[in-house]
Amino acid sequence: MRALQLFGDRDLRITDIAPPPPPGEGEVQLAMRAVALNHIDVWGWRGMAFAKRNLPVTVGVEAVGEVAAIGPGVTHWQVGQRVVPYGALVCGQCRYCKAGRDNLCENVAGVRGFHVNGFAQDLINIPSRLLLAVPDGVATEDAACAAVTFSTVQHMLFDNAKLAPGETVLVQAAGSGIGTVAVKMAKALGCIVIGTVGDEEKRAKAIALGCDHVVNYNTERFESICRKVTQKRGVDVVFEHVGAATWAASLLSMSMGGRLVTCGSTSGISAETNLMMLFQRQLRLIGSFGSAIHNVAEGLEKMAAGITPVIDTLVTLDGYEAALHRLESRRVFGKIIVSL
DSSP: OEEEEEEETTEEEEEEOOOOOSOOTTEEEEEEEEEEOOHHHHHHHHTOOSSOOOSSEEOOSEEEEEEEEEOTTOOSOOTTOEEEEOOBOOOSOSHHHHTTOGGGOTTOOOBBTTTBOOSOBSEEEEEGGGEEEOOTTOOHHHHTTIIIIIHHHHIIIIIISOOOTTOEEEETTTTSHHHHHHHHHHHHTTOEEEEEESSHHHHHHHHHHTOSEEEETTTSOHHHHHHHHTTTSOEEEEEEOSOHHHHHHHHHTEEEEEEEEEOOOTTOSOOOOOHHHHHHTTOEEEEOOSOOHHHHHHHHHHHHTTOOOOEEEEEEGGGHHHHHHHHHTTOOSSEEEEEO
16 A cells, blocks of 8 residues: 655655554554644654654654444444544553543653654554544545644643633734634634734735734734734733744733743744743743644534634645645645645
8 A cells, every 4th residue: 555654854755565454453444535734744754753763654643534444342433434533642541541631641652643653644553542533514624634733723722721702812823724723713712813924925814814913923023013902901812833933022912911822833942031021920821732632523523613724735645745845934824735
C-alpha cells in the first residue's frame, strides 16, 4: 500500500509498504480518506522531533478515515462508518486519562505522524477507544480538521480561557488554521473579535470571516488598537500561538484580570515578561497543548451545527511537500487538506 514517509530532514517520499495485518483485539482498521496539515507537520519535516523517533516514519497528525475492518471485541463501530482518530497514543489507564484529560497522559507513547507512524497511508490499525464518529452532514474534508484544529481551539477557548458571551477576544494570526476556527467559535458565542494578520489580502479575508476589527501587525500596533476598541480597558482573552514576536504586545493588550491562552511559538520560544505588570494587573497566562478526546467530539458537534473550517487548499498526496512549503511560508488562510 502507499505511505508518505519522512526519511530525513525535508526528505519526503511516497513509498510502497506492506499493509497492516487484520485488526487485533479491540482494534479497528481504517481506510484513510484525508489528512489536514498543521505546524507540527512542518516541525517534524524540519527534523524538530523533541523526542527519539525511528526513520522512516509515516507522516500525518490529523486525519479522517472509514472503518474497513473490525477486530475481535469491537462492537460499537461498523464497516463503512466515517471516523476521526485521536492522534496521541495515550494509555487510557492513568489518572489523567481516566479523568478525561488525555492530553496530560502520564504514559503517552507518542504522537502519530511525529514520533510514530501517522495517517498518510492507505490503511492503519487503531485502538477503537481512540476513534470518534463523524456526524451525518459533516463533509469528510471538514472532519479531517477535527482531531487537532477544532479540538485545540475548543480546549484553549473553553476549557482553559473560559471564554464567555459578550467578551472581547484578540485572535493572533487570525488567518491560520486554528486562528480562523477561533474567530468562528468566538463569533458564534457572541464575542467581539479583534484579529491580527500579516498582509492586506488576509485583512479582507478576516473581515469576511467575521472579525469585528482586523490589524495588520506588520504596519500597525495591535496593542494600541485593542486599547482603542475597548476604551482603554483591554481585551478579556488573548488567543496566542505566535510566540516571541507578539508576546509582549499581547500582554499589553489585556484587561485587568485578563486571560492569555497559548498553544504555540512559531516565531520563537523565548520572550520577556513584565512580571510587575503580570501581578499588578492580575493577568492569567495559560499554557495549552493539544486537547482531550472529548474536545474532538465537541469540535465535531460544532461542525455539525454549522461552524466549519476554512479550507485554503485541497491537494493530493504527491502535493504534500509543496503544501508544507506553503504552510511554512505563512501564505495560507485556513487549512490545507490532503486527499488520499
